[in-house]
Amino acid sequence: MPSVTEILEMMDYGAAPVSDRPAQDWLKAHSPLGHFIGGAFTEAANGQALPYPATGKELAQVAEGSADDVTRAVASARAAAPGWAALPPHERAEHLTKLAALLRKRQEVLAQLATRESGRAIHTTTATDVPEAIAQFTHFAHRAELLDETFPGRAPHGIVGIILPVQRAFVTLAAKVAPALAAGNTLVLKPAAEAPLTALAFAAICAEAGLPAGVINVVTGGAELDQTLAEAEIEMLSFTGPTEAGRALRIATAGSGKALALALGGRPPHLIFADADLDAAVEGVVTALESSPRLLVAEAVLERFTQKLTRRLETLRIGDPLDKGTDLGITVPPSHLAEIRARIAQGVEAGAELVQPNLSVHLPKNGQFCRPGLLLHVFPANPCFDAETLGPTTTLTSFRTPAEAVELANNSRFGRAAAVWSENITLATDIAAQIETGTVWINSSDLSAPGAPQEGLRESGVSQAGLAAYLAPSTVPALPEPPAVMIPESVLGESDVAKAVAQAEKAGGWSQKTGADRAQVLRAFSAELAVQQARIAERLQSLGHDPQEAAQAIRLAYRCAAHAETGADEALRPAPKTLALAQSLPWGVLGVACPVTQPLLGFAALVLPALAMGNRVVAISAPSLAQILPDLAQMLTKAGVPGGVLSLVNGPRDTWVQTLARHDGVAALWYAGNAEGAALAERQSAGNLKATWCPTERDWSAQPLSETLAQARQSKTIWLPYGA
Incomplete structure (x- = not known):
């Protein structure tokens, strides 16, 4: 045993174990754990042992679910859906407020169960995870109060299936369940097989809080139930987990009409510049270690930073x-x-050097512990550079210039989050704007707050943020579209679509223009369209279409010009001395397959909002629009639309849309044909997980412009702590 003097020199500290008696008592009272369906626990049929990952000892027996269990849970949610959706938003807000209060009362047992099921350190689950989760319910209780004001006329989807991950399961649960309940949906939760305890405890607390039976249902079991839930009679599926699993769910739901929200993988790059506070950057990296960050470090401080981190x-x-x-x-x-x-x-075989510390505390022999590490000299060709999961191992790559740092950060198929470390705020904000991720932290790491969007970009996610994601689109009168016609691409020869995408990729300046500049161009186009109104209306009538489409398209064009200038950015203050700038950004290159039934109005209702938000558009127009296309192209040029910003492709829509779906240069795809073509577009887009929107067979004169504008942009949040 060391002396007092030796302890003062080491500044070491001994063990400080926490009694998890509350969690043990809860498990004893509820084991064996069955599913939670219809407001009560079921019998634990086919129980499987759930081990404590730190020791391998059994925690509890948990039911292994089946397809029948999923069916019963969905039926329970279906029975409860009308009553829950019919409640006034104020009453749902009251339910959420009461639930948040009871969760706060039970936060000790929830934190202990979270640690037990995942092995996450108790100080983290107690001080960070559970309070963050409870804050979600308080926040969305307030949002529910204002639901009719912020989303007039919108209704809940109905039944939402939610598939949870292993790590931070309760935080993820809260971030999904709170807005889904506030919107009026009923839920079927499927926790990861390794981490079902917090979901089951949450369901029991919901019953204690007086939530109606069937509003919350939980089915436990293996990953095979994910597909079962995706194929069940639900209206929306929300998934957090590995990219390949998300891709499989995207294929499973293609053409089903289900709304789909995917939060997938990706390792956040941390860009550490020469003027950064290196000690703060090291602590930020340690905070984010479980997400296996990619470290991009300026050569000028590479040696010092590596020594400090080691x-x-x-x-x-x-x-x-x-x-x-x-x-x-x-x-x-x-x-x-x-x-x-x-x-x-x-990675080591490819030339990297692995550095692993001699830990101050030996790892238990029976636990499933993963020793942290640092992989040095990792270049883009190394398989570890952009590997989705490396556990608590971070990779380190050096850079010389800010431009090279941005290029390395964006050299990834993912786009979940990033961190920028620099004491030069001008440099930091400039770099943050260039990084292609849904979240950027400046001189900070792993910050989050209710209400601050946390969307992923590219293959890290496909979804809208917050309450909007859990509300169904407005009901629009239907107009039938002709059946899909497929022509082999080999017969058609070289694709005009591919050429158009290449042109659009070169026209990135349009996305960088101010909203006022885009508004001016769109207003000029509107004026040109108005001058030609009579001739265009006559042409439409001769082709068998409603001549009123011309006047409707002109009014829509002026409205899009107005929206281009107003923007949708929002500055949030989620914590003292912290700003979060929620930006609305264009997708980039957007593919649009226009409707046939309303050729001009459908074109205007899709393409003009996309241009207003800063996208470059490759549009497959209706065949009957071919006679008007030269006039439209001339008007666009005269209005000042730069070349490549809008390419009009005339040809077999349902064939060319497959080219758009598979093209990695197309960031998002809209399809406005029929259900058969929509299913094809969604399946073909699963390979690169691009965002899709399939507003099929609808009357575009009744389509809310606000919903189209929301589909035309994605969200990026920049976190900026300030002050001493």
Whole structure:
């Protein structure tokens, strides 16, 4: 045993175990754990042992669900849906407020269960995860109060299936469940097989809080139930997890009409510049270690930063997650651990150098612990550079110039989050604007707050943010579209679509213009269209279409010009001395397959809002618009639309849309044909997980412009702490 003098010199500290008696009592009272359906727990049929990942000892017996269990849970949610949706928003807000109060009362047991099921350190689940989750319910209770004002005429989807991940399961649950309940949906939750405890405890607390039976249902079991839930009679599916699993769900739901929200993988790049506070950057990296960040470090400080980070890793306490002194629990399923080790071995074989600290506390022999590490000299060709999962191992790559740093950060198929470390605020904000991720933290890491969008870009996610995601689009009168006609692309020869995409990729300046500049161009186009109104109306009538489409298109064009200038950015203050700028950004290159039934109005209702939000558009127009296309092209040029910003392609829509779906240069795809073509567009887009919107067979004179504008943009949040 060390002396007092030696302890003062080491500044070390001993074990500080937390009693998890509340969690043990809860498990004892509810084990074996069945599903939660219709407001009560079922019998735990086909119980499977749930191990504590830190020791391997059994925590509880948990039911292994089946397709029949999913069907019963969906039926329970269906029975409760009309009553819950019919409640005035104020009453749903009251339910959420009461639920938040009861969760606050039960937060000790929730934190302990979260640590037990995931191995996440108790100080993190107690001080961060559970309070953050409870804040979601308070926030969306307030949003529910204003639902009729912010989303007039919108209704809930109905039944929402929610599939949860292993890590931060309760935080993810709250971020999805709170807005879904506020919007008026009923839910079927499917937690990860390794982490069902917080979801089941939450369901029990919902019943205690007086939520109507069937509003919340939980079915436990393996990953095979994810597909079962996706194919069930639900209206929306929300998934957080690995990219390949999300891709499979995208294919499973294609053409079903289900709304789909995917929050997928990606490792956040941390860009550390020469003038950064290196100590703060090191702590930010350690905070984000479980997400396996990609470190991009300026050569001028590469050696100093590497030394500081290596020393900091040496001081980490990794071990019993229920010890207050444990910094990182870092436990993973055995199969995942083997995958992490194999991937790191590939990186080392490709030339990287693995540095792993001699931990101050030995890892328990029976736990599923993953030793943290640092992979040095990782270049873009290394398989570890953009690997989706490396556990608590971070990679380090050097850069010389800010431009090179941005290029390395964006050299990824993912776009979840990033961090910029620099004391030069001008440089930091300039770099943050160029990084292609849904969230950017400046001189900070892993910040989040209710109401601040956390969307992923590219293959990190496909969804809208917040309450809007859990509300169905407005009901629009139907207009039938002709059946899909497929022509083999080999017969058609070289694709005009591919050429148009290449032109659009070169026209990035349109996306950088101010809203006022785009508004001026669109207003000029509107004026040109008005001058030609009579001739265009006569041409439409001769083709068998409603001549009123000309006047409707002109009014729509003027409205789009007005919306281009107003914008939709929002500055939030989620914490003291912290700003979060929620920006609305264009997708980039947007593919649009226009309707046939209303050729001019459908074209205007889709293409003009997309241009107003800063997108470059490749539009497959209706065949009957071919006689008007030269006039439209001339008017666009005269109005000042730069070349490549809008390409009008005339040809077989349902064939060319497949080219748009598969093209990696197209960031998002809209299809306004029929259900058969929509299913094809969604399936073909699963390969690169591009965002899709399929407003099929509708009367475009009744389509709310606000909903089209919302589909024409994506969200990016920049976090900016300030002050001393």
